[in-house]
Structure formats: C-alpha cells, structure tokens
Amino acid sequence: MLRTPVDGTRLRILTLLREQEAADGLTAEAVAARLGLSRPAALTHLRLLTALGLLRTGRCAGRVRYRRDEARIAEVTRLFEKGW
Template sequence: MLRTPVSVRRLDILEWLKDPAAHFPRQRQGDLVEDGVTAAAVAAKLGVPRKVAETHLALLADIGVLRTRRIRRRLYYRRDEMRIAEVARMFEKGW
C-alpha cells in the first residue's frame, strides 16, 4: 500500500464514494450505496476513458480500500470503511 503512488484522481474517487448518491446518477442495476458504482460512472465523472477509471479502481481494490461486487456482467465498487479506518489507525500510531 505504501508503494502505491498518490493520485488526486484516486483521492477524488474515494471522496465521491463516501456519498455515491450525491455524486453519481442512479444506475439501472445495483444500488449506489449498497452495491457501489461502475467504472463507467467513475469514468464519466472523471472525464476519462473507462479503461483509465478501471485502472484506478482496480488499484484501490488491490490495496483493500474498495470492495467489489459483480452484478450480471458489471463490477461495482464501494468503499471498505473498516479497512480505511484500519489504515488510518496505523498511520496515527506512527506505523
């Protein structure tokens, strides 16, 4: 996790996913809060191609701050609040 470069885009994604209903439009499948948002929705919000958004989301999922859920053919991303709190505690303690 510490080797992951900090990115304003990734920080924005994490911030938006705190309250996805306020930052993303309703989806045809999946609940924004319970299931998360798709890479396409994040890409539209960032103004980048879907593949770029998928790269950011995959990295955040790999380090454990996002959870994924597959509904039909799409992958949905949401924050893992317990993991984020755990990481914050590690940094507060001075790792």
C-alpha cells in the same frame, strides 16, 4: 500509495464513492464519467484501490461494481495517524 502523483485521482475516487455510492456500488464507467476520466484510467485506479483492500467488488446486473471497504479504510487511516 494514496498520496502519490496522479493529481489525487485515487482520493477523488474514494471521496466519490463515499458521497455518491448507491447500495450496490458504482461501475468503472460511472466513476469515469463523474470524474472526467477515461474508462481505462478509472479501471487502473479502481483495481489498485481494490488490490490495496480499500475497495470491494461485487456484481449487480452482470456488471462489476465498486464499494468502499470502510473497515479497511479506517485501519489504514489509523496507521497513517500513528506515523506509519
């Protein structure tokens, strides 16, 4: 799920959003640019993380923005720590 191949891109996205997230989140274009990914690749990862419940989406200035869902991330972290 999170530690599958793809060179850790999903973990890098979660880290980027934790470190760089503006109050209204980051767009797929911003994530792609900061991580050196194509927009389609960034969108694929962002959509998967959203489907897993680790990211939330919202709109600002008509553009979809992604933000971490800290409560869900903490829940998943606890599951992994318990040996899930």
